[in-house]
Amino acid sequence: MARRSMREQIVDAAVDRFHARGFNAAGVKDITDTAGVPKGSFYNHFSSKEDLAVVALEKYGASRRLQDLEDTSVEPLVRLRRYFEFLRDEIVDLKCTRGCLFGDFGTEIVDHSEVIREAVGQSLQRWATALSGAIREAQETGTVSADIDAETMARFILNAWEGTLISARSDRSADALNPFFDVVFGTLLR
Amino acid sequence: MARRSMREQIVDAAVDRFHARGFNAAGVKDITDTAGVPKGSFYNHFSSKEDLAVVALEKYGASRRLQDLEDTSVEPLVRLRRYFEFLRDEIVDLKCTRGCLFGDFGTEIVDHSEVIREAVGQSLQRWATALSGAIREAQETGTVSADIDAETMARFILNAWEGTLISARSDRSADALNPFFDVVFGTLLR
Structure with missing residues (x-):
């Protein structure tokens, strides 16, 4: 495997x-310590923690396996x-101690950083x-009702997933994921 | 009106x-400055910011108007x-720049503070x-399907609301609230 660059x-x-x-x-030091690189090297690659956060969101996004959809x-x-089962398994493996980076930044920092x-x-x-x-395909094959348009349904389900993670972390319990699967599927x- | 205590x-x-x-x-200083009280008075009333956060959650909870339900x-x-329209109006008045304190703490801090x-x-x-x-009453009067039990539906809808706020803040747009109303109601x- 090719050696990762310091930036990576x-x-x-x-x-x-x-x-x-x-x-x-x-903190930046927490991040550079975890990366095993000198703190001083940070600003050779990023202008700010905010700048790094945008790149981190892209990297996290690539791990969401959108191609599976x-x-x-x-x-x-x-x-x-299967897609939501993949997301569920990831959270259960982490014992419900993390959520989704989009939702995390979407509550903590979006009001304070435009980028x-x-x-x-x-x-x-x-x-x-x-x-x-995928929802539109299911509607076209008649397996899912077309009463609600696919974009609206997709955004609603995604929002429901993000909120479900809040419940799972607060309860620290995988049971908190059940209402999502019960109602969505x-x-x-259907 | 009675004068609020320093603690209030x-x-x-x-x-x-x-x-x-x-x-x-x-920060504690930000909070005491906003309250117009000396920073030193903080620890006469609370043992820590975490301790204050728990009381703040109760106070915020009292503003959720559960009695309306x-x-x-x-x-x-x-x-x-009407209940979700009240929540929506609150967010729209704030120009979608705040979410729900439960969801905020539920993403930012629940993994790091047990209390x-x-x-x-x-x-x-x-x-x-x-x-x-309220959902159970609607099911009993036959206006809402009883296919999904009321507790499961309630938790799902609440999760969907919390996630909807993430979308509304990220898009900074009240339009992001529409999928919630379209799908829920x-x-x-129904």
């Missing part, structure tokens, strides 16, 4: 530290369910668009 | 500062819609219980 090491550490601690509590070899409703606000908004929009594609998409 | 002034300022800035970014003089479905985690969990549970009462509760 900092970005990976930032995703981990921002995800674990949030924007304000994750576009895999037309899998029946759209099966694909949607992060725009990056979170675009990240959520890309995600909703990928979801809406028992009522909304 | 600090709690009111804390709700405002935590809501505007989050737990980490709202229990007003049986109003038809349950009308009551539920705050428990307080957020209980706050959300109380809210879901109040919502489920167009499909789930």
